[in-house]
Amino acid sequence: MAYGKREVLTGVDLRISAGETVALLGPNGAGKTTTIEIMQGFRRRSAGDVTVLGTDPEKGDETWRGRLGTVLQSWRDHPRWEVGTLLSQIAAHYPSPWDSDELLAALGLTAQAKVKIGMLSGGQRRRLDVALGIVGRPELLFLDEPTTGFDPEARREFHELIRGLDTTILLTTHDLAEAERLADRIAVLIDGRIAVYGTPEELARAVQAPSVVSWQDGSTETHDPSQLAWELHQKYGGPVPALEIRRPTLEESYLSLIERSVA
């Protein structure tokens, strides 16, 4: 995908199975939003093949569109409408939508049902975006940084809500804990290419970020903690006092992947 002469997406090879939740990670400007916009048919790709729910997004009709749900990165539409009015108006376009009141309750917006959308706080506005994105019971849900501005409690409730959905999800986020908690598989997009794609464990293995091994008399980073542990056992001739092996977190794997690709 190129914007004019600038190529932004050069190697996005991504297959998402039904029912799966995939997190798309990547630094600012990597092309995550562009990827999602292409999959929704909002942006014409300059090259490549895309199939979403069996259809080329550029040829998707309204029935196809009705099977998708969308929470785009930033919305500030309909500021003069009331929360409840807009939600039920949008819901009415889908064949079997959620009940608006139930959905507002699920997202903690019941008290805001009669509030003008322009008056909502940032996090409330974001929750409404999520409500509008899922109100049609989509088969495939795009979430572009859905929890920006959520307080910790709202974030947890949102995670529970998302995990309770029987839907295929493509999610972008800069919150790695969120990716780890929600995603079955994680794709990391760097400079327009999918650098790795797999479960968090596969990612850690592929990246080979160092584990931290510490014991009573020292601590070190190693790519092969089991080898080091074995050597330590031999050195101590038995149990190693206060031995601790810490595998890299997703965040560490991710950051070392980014660092390496920048270098």
Added chain:
Amino acid sequence: MSGIMRLGPRRGIAEFGTMVRDRKELYNSILGSAGIYALLAVWLRDRKVAGTDVDLSTYMMAGMMALVVFQIGLMNLPMMIAADREEGALLRLRTVPGGIGSFLIGRAVSITLAATLQIALILAIGLAVGGASLPASPGHWLTLAWVLPLGMLAVVPLGAALGALLPNPRTAGAVLGLPVMGLLIISGAMFPVTAMPEAVRWVAQAFPLYWQGHGIRAALLSDSTLAAEIGGTWRLAESAGILALWLVAGMVLAPRLLRRATRGAAGTRSPVGS
């Protein structure tokens, strides 16, 4: 399709509700013109249109009604659509099945309701303070019944296209404000176009505002105002013809303008805001 025919009007009514509830919008685009007319009607109560026995305030009522339609179509509508685009309402509706259809029908319904409310208010004020009377015969009612909707249709396609072309509501207001004001002055809405120099009269007659006003005057005023009309007769066939011409031109031009606005969608930020 039947879904959109139900959802569009429902959206339009909700949209009209937000307009009425929003104080600023209510004063600016609904009560404003009626208020101005009320002031003028009181102020000019006993002034006559030169060479006739018709009150200037009665004459102005017809002009204000024409202006409302013209202004809603070519000023408010473009500004609303530009705002919808800038804020992302259009993009939101693109994510929804049938959303764009329901958006367009919704806008059509909401501006029609707004225009109807304004016209009703101006007519009521005209009757109460301006010394106006209702159409004199079924034939006059019929004229009113076609000239108002035709005048609206004549400007709406063009207004929608302008809204899609202009980057945001502020530019839309700035670009469209002056021409609309100018036309208001030269189109015989406030005082007879016969008071204008010949050349200006021709310019006025090229635009739908003049013909809309002429048609409404034919429906609402007595023949004693004919002295103030060009040629001294009601030219209803010309009114219908020129308004229809604008409608056709709008229908031909609007899709082209819209296509131009969305051309090169690949490679630029989505034209419907982001």
